[in-house]
Amino acid sequence: MKNKLLYIEDDKEISAWVSEDLTRRGYHVTCLTTGDRAPNHMEGIDLVILDIMLPGLDGFSIGQRLKKEYPVTPILMLSARTSIDDKLQGLHFADDYVTKPFHPDELAARVEVLLRRFGKMSPPLIQLSHLRIYLDQNHIVDTRSKKEIVLTPKQFQIFTYLLRHPNKILTKEQIYEAVWENPYIAGDKTLMVHIRHLCEKIEENPSQPQIIETIRGIGYRVKQ
Amino acid sequence: MRFRHSLLARYLLIIMVALILWPFVLPAYYIPSYFLDKDVQQKAQYIDTNKLKQMWHHEAAKLDRATPEQIDQKLHTLKDQYPLASMFWVDGAGKTKLVLSKQKNIPSQWTLENSIEFMNQSDGDPITFVSYIGRDQSNGFMVFQIPPSVTKLPTLSFIDDKFLAIYGFLVFGLFLFVSWLFFFKIRKRLVHLQTAMTETKENGIPEKIVVDKKDEISELGKAFNYMVDELIKSRQHEQEEEALRKQLIANISHDLRTPLTTIRGHAYSLQKEPLSSKGKDSLHLIENKVDLLSHLLENLLSYTLLSARKYTLQRKETDIIRFIRESMAGWYPVFEKEGFKVDVNLPEKAMIWNIDPQWFMRILDNLYQNVMRHAKSGRYVGVRIVDYEGKTAILIEDRGPGLDVTTDKKGAGIGLSIVSLMLQEMQLGWTITSSPKGTEIYLYEKK
Numbered sequence: 001m002k003n004k005l006l007y008i009e010d011d012k013e014i015s016a017w018v019s020e021d022l023t024r025r026g027y028h029v030t031c032l033t034t035g036d037r038a039p040n041h042m043e044g045i046d047l048v049i050l051d052i053m054l055p056g057l058d059g060f061s062i063g064q065r066l067k068k069e070y071p072v073t074p075i076l077m078l079s080a081r082t083s084i085d086d087k088l089q090g091l092h093f094a095d096d097y098v099t100k101p102f103h104p105d106e107l108a109a110r111v112e113v114l115l116r117r118f119g120k121m122s123p124p125l126i127q128l129s130h131l132r133i134y135l136d137q138n139h140i141v142d143t144r145s146k147k148e149i150v151l152t153p154k155q156f157q158i159f160t161y162l163l164r165h166p167n168k169i170l171t172k173e174q175i176y177e178a179v180w181e182n183p184y185i186a187g188d189k190t191l192m193v194h195i196r197h198l199c200e201k202i203e204e205n206p207s208q209p210q211i212i213e214t215i216r217g218i219g220y221r222v223k224q
Numbered sequence: 225m226r227f228r229h230s231l232l233a234r235y236l237l238i239i240m241v242a243l244i245l246w247p248f249v250l251p252a253y254y255i256p257s258y259f260l261d262k263d264v265q266q267k268a269q270y271i272d273t274n275k276l277k278q279m280w281h282h283e284a285a286k287l288d289r290a291t292p293e294q295i296d297q298k299l300h301t302l303k304d305q306y307p308l309a310s311m312f313w314v315d316g317a318g319k320t321k322l323v324l325s326k327q328k329n330i331p332s333q334w335t336l337e338n339s340i341e342f343m344n345q346s347d348g349d350p351i352t353f354v355s356y357i358g359r360d361q362s363n364g365f366m367v368f369q370i371p372p373s374v375t376k377l378p379t380l381s382f383i384d385d386k387f388l389a390i391y392g393f394l395v396f397g398l399f400l401f402v403s404w405l406f407f408f409k410i411r412k413r414l415v416h417l418q419t420a421m422t423e424t425k426e427n428g429i430p431e432k433i434v435v436d437k438k439d440e441i442s443e444l445g446k447a448f449n450y451m452v453d454e455l456i457k458s459r460q461h462e463q464e465e466e467a468l469r470k471q472l473i474a475n476i477s478h479d480l481r482t483p484l485t486t487i488r489g490h491a492y493s494l495q496k497e498p499l500s501s502k503g504k505d506s507l508h509l510i511e512n513k514v515d516l517l518s519h520l521l522e523n524l525l526s527y528t529l530l531s532a533r534k535y536t537l538q539r540k541e542t543d544i545i546r547f548i549r550e551s552m553a554g555w556y557p558v559f560e561k562e563g564f565k566v567d568v569n570l571p572e573k574a575m576i577w578n579i580d581p582q583w584f585m586r587i588l589d590n591l592y593q594n595v596m597r598h599a600k601s602g603r604y605v606g607v608r609i610v611d612y613e614g615k616t617a618i619l620i621e622d623r624g625p626g627l628d629v630t631t632d633k634k635g636a637g638i639g640l641s642i643v644s645l646m647l648q649e650m651q652l653g654w655t656i657t658s659s660p661k662g663t664e665i666y667l668y669e670k671k
Contacts, residue, residue: 011482011485011486013486013489014482014485014486014489017486017489017490017492017493018489021489021492021493053474053478080477080478080479080480080481080482080485099481099518099522100481100482100484100485100518101481101484101485101487101488101514101518102485102488103488103492104489104492167557168553169553169554169556169557170553171546171549171550171553173546173549173550174550184546186543186545186546186572186573186574187572187573215553215556215566215568216567216568217549217552217567217568217569217570217607218549218552218553218556218566218568219549219553
């Protein structure tokens with residue numbers, strides 16, 4: 001099933017090629033040139049792409065209104081304005097922010113990440129190297145041996161957190177705070193121990209991990 | 225301002241009242257005792273000796289041809305009137321008749337010798353008046369004597385008269401108090417004015433003061449209120465202008481970025497079309513220039529806002545290690561794509577700096593951007609915590625051609641100017657060492 005996007009942009013040229021590009025990438029795109037009637041089009045929408053400078057109601061007001069009514073629909077702000085004030089104001093309600101002139105690949109990547117983060121695009125399974133992961137069933141199968149890999153709850157939480165942010169480097173503070181829901185204390189080794197055990201279970205060769213990539217000095221990344 | 229409302233007028237009034245009242249101060253002290261104290265009235269009648277003398281002669285003259293009984297009676301009456309005086313009379317034969325005196329040395333029979341002796345004895349003390357009774361000397365004479373002490377004016381002496389001393393102090397004190405009150409009130413109002421001028425509201429403008437009088441200080445207050453009004457007006461004007469400028473900048477940004485977005489979009493679409501290698505090169509160039517333009521635009525706007533102090537600095541205690549790590553996590557894919565070796569070496573310990581995270585993010589972004597643009601040839605970026613001249617510093621290094629080398633990619637200047645301005649505002653220091661082998665940038669806290 002195609003994900004439905006609502007795209008509000010007043011510049012017809014940009015609107016035309018962005019919606020064309022996103023359609024080619026497999027999304028169903030609804031385009032609006034003003035935000036005044038946006039609430040009428042929210043039925044079944046999975047994500048809103050919103051320009052800030054719009055005729056009539058500006059993007060901030062529309063975004064805030066939409067977020068209030070549809071809190072689980074991610075909003076991606078698209079703007080030609082870049083001052084820090086704008087970013088702060090926008091991010092109060094927006095879930096991500098892309099500045100013009102953006103690269104279509106970047107926009108598409110952010111849309112995908114947001115959809116995944118909000119569970120709008122829960123792929124029934126992820127095929128990653130020799131692993132087949134059923135995210136919603138907490139089920140991981142090694143395709144070579146056809147055996148199930150059993151993870152502890154924490155290991156599974158860490159792994160899914162990385163999978164939900166594909167291609168993004170996550171620092172150990174971010175992972176720890178997302179999984180344990182406590183502030184990370186500098187020097188804590190708990191997370192590293194968990195990741196080591198996780199790698200031992202899922203990696204073919206735990207000393208040279210292929211699935212969970214360690215970025216030295218920064219954090220971890222799962223490439224998809 | 226009218227003169228009668230002025231402080232000057234009030235002060236002159238105080239002085240005038242003091243000067244006018246001063247001559248009445250002593251009389252005011254004595255008048256009540258004169259009227260209330262009979263004794264004083266009694267004493268007062270002895271002070272004018274001439275008057276006494278006239279009275280005595282007058283009384284004597286009236287007794288012409290009076291019988292000795294009448295003279296006795298008269299003397300008794302006078303004695304009642306002047307109790308402090310001694311009186312006696314002598315008949316024509318030189319015989320002392322009625323003596324209303326405690327004096328012992330009055331001869332009973334007057335001869336020439338004792339008359340002279342009596343006169344010698346009473347020379348000035350006691351003061352003695354002698355009058356012939358009636359018109360005829362043969363009727364005898366009558367004598368009136370008073371001690372000289374009662375004829376003297378009472379002396380003004382604070383030592384003798386304690387009440388006078390207290391009275392003096394009271395009068396003097398009253399004058400001092402009124403003067404003090406006058407200046408105290410002025411001082412209080414001036415201090416109040418000073419407080420009002422120095423204490424400002426959140427907008428940085430002092431509050432207006434209440435003016436309820438019409439004197440010089442109130443005039444000053446009115447002038448101050450006028451100034452506050454002017455300040456508010458100019459602040460409003462400034463805010464309007466600022467809003468206008470911000471709007472203008474935002475509009476320029478929007479107006480320039482929108483076509484850039486379209487250019488990039490179409491360049492991207494072109495990539496999907498079959499192109500010659502020359503065409504692909506041109507396309508690549510277009511994309512690079514779009515990037516460069518958008519960065520330049522961003523930096524230009526940031527610099528304008530920053531140098532006009534339009535960004536608000538919100539410093540808070542931040543773990544800088546964690547911050548650098550998260551910033552690098554965002555940049556890693558960009559460096560990775562260009563084939564950079566990213567060498568991040570950060571301690572496990574937290575390091576707290578008092579910074580504005582948004583600003584610091586911007587600083588790191590600009591520095592990484594510079595590495596990307598000017599040090600691509602080195603294919604290396606390193607971030608470490610090092611000791612720099614005794615301070616803990618963040619070191620960002622690359623192995624590019626160094627900052628002195630002029631490349632075709634201009635625009636580093638403004639990016640670094642932004643870094644410099646932002647660091648300065650956050651009281652952070654920085655040092656750049658650049659050589660053809662690479663550039664090292666140290667960021668540290670100013671102590």
